[in-house]
Amino acid sequence: MMLxxxxxxxxxxxxxxxxGGPVGADxxxxxxxxxxEWVEYLTVTPNPLGPVxxxxxxxxxxxxxxxxxxDTRTHDIVEVPDGTK
Amino acid sequence: xxxxxxxxxxxxxxxxxxxxxxxxxxxxxEGALPALPERPNSRTRRDALDLYHIGRDHWIVRAPLGLEGxxxxxxxxxxxxxxxxxxxxxxxxxxxxxxxxxxxxVMAIACxxxxxxTAFDADAVTYSELFGLKAxxxxxxxxxxxxxxxxxxxxxxxxxxxxxx
Numbered sequence: 579m580m581l582x583x584x585x586x587x588x589x590x591x592x593x594x595x596x597x598g599g600p601v602g603a604d605x606x607x608x609x610x611x612x613x614x615e616w617v618e619y620l621t622v623t624p625n626p627l628g629p630v631x632x633x634x635x636x637x638x639x640x641x642x643x644x645x646x647x648x649d650t651r652t653h654d655i656v657e658v659p660d661g662t663k
Numbered sequence: 664x665x666x667x668x669x670x671x672x673x674x675x676x677x678x679x680x681x682x683x684x685x686x687x688x689x690x691x692x693e694g695a696l697p698a699l700p701e702r703p704n705s706r707t708r709r710d711a712l713d714l715y716h717i718g719r720d721h722w723i724v725r726a727p728l729g730l731e732g733x734x735x736x737x738x739x740x741x742x743x744x745x746x747x748x749x750x751x752x753x754x755x756x757x758x759x760x761x762x763x764x765x766x767x768x769v770m771a772i773a774c775x776x777x778x779x780x781t782a783f784d785a786d787a788v789t790y791s792e793l794f795g796l797k798a799x800x801x802x803x804x805x806x807x808x809x810x811x812x813x814x815x816x817x818x819x820x821x822x823x824x825x826x827x828x
Contacts, residue, residue: 586703586719587789591775593791638792639705640718
């Protein structure tokens with residue numbers, strides 16, 4: 579079982595939440611990037627070995643969306659990695 | 664094992680769903696409601712009106728069904744400005760009361776929330792899950808009260824009966 583910290587409700591059981599996928603890159607200007615970069619933005623999902631930023635929906639709670647960092651090696655929710663905006 | 668609890672399905676309540684910034688809500692309702700709860704997942708009460716703060720910029724007003732018409736007149740849901748939303752949802756939720764010596768034990772079967780006094784005090788009210796369904800959970804005198812979507816009422820009655828049999 580994993581406990582997720584909702585910004586509104588506090589720590590809650592994972593079963594109250596629905597996974598919303600990893601946070602992708604910001605949408606680039608399609609006229610300012612190459613075709614390869616555009617295809618990469620559209621099709622490549624972040625899947626690092628280590629911390630990844632994920633979206634979660636508190637579907638059986640307050641209904642809010644939020645993002646957390648989770649380490650894919652340990653399944654632990656971690657602090658924002660150093661050097662990350 | 665059997666539990667020392669009383670389980671009672673409540674009759675309908677007058678319920679209104681409010682969304683919008685606190686300032687916009689207060690301006691529109693002009694004292695028709697209790698003060699807005701300051702803490703997330705808490706409630707305030709004035710006379711027979713309860714106000715639940717159940718999400719960011721999201722509240723539920725609860726009152727006896729007899730006050731529904733008066734509240735509708737005061738809140739004017741069909742005329743409210745575009746930056747807030749007021750919707751009458753009286754017939755969407757069914758309330759149950761689980762009271763008695765082992766009310767907490769029965770709730771622990773149904774709900775993953777920590778319902779101890781230290782974590783869930785008398786004025787706490789929150790959406791959580793109950794037998795896998797989204798449910799509005801709060802304390803009441805002698806136990807707990809919760810609401811689920813109306814159409815699941817019979818199913819929850821059945822689950823509670825089985826859990827406490």
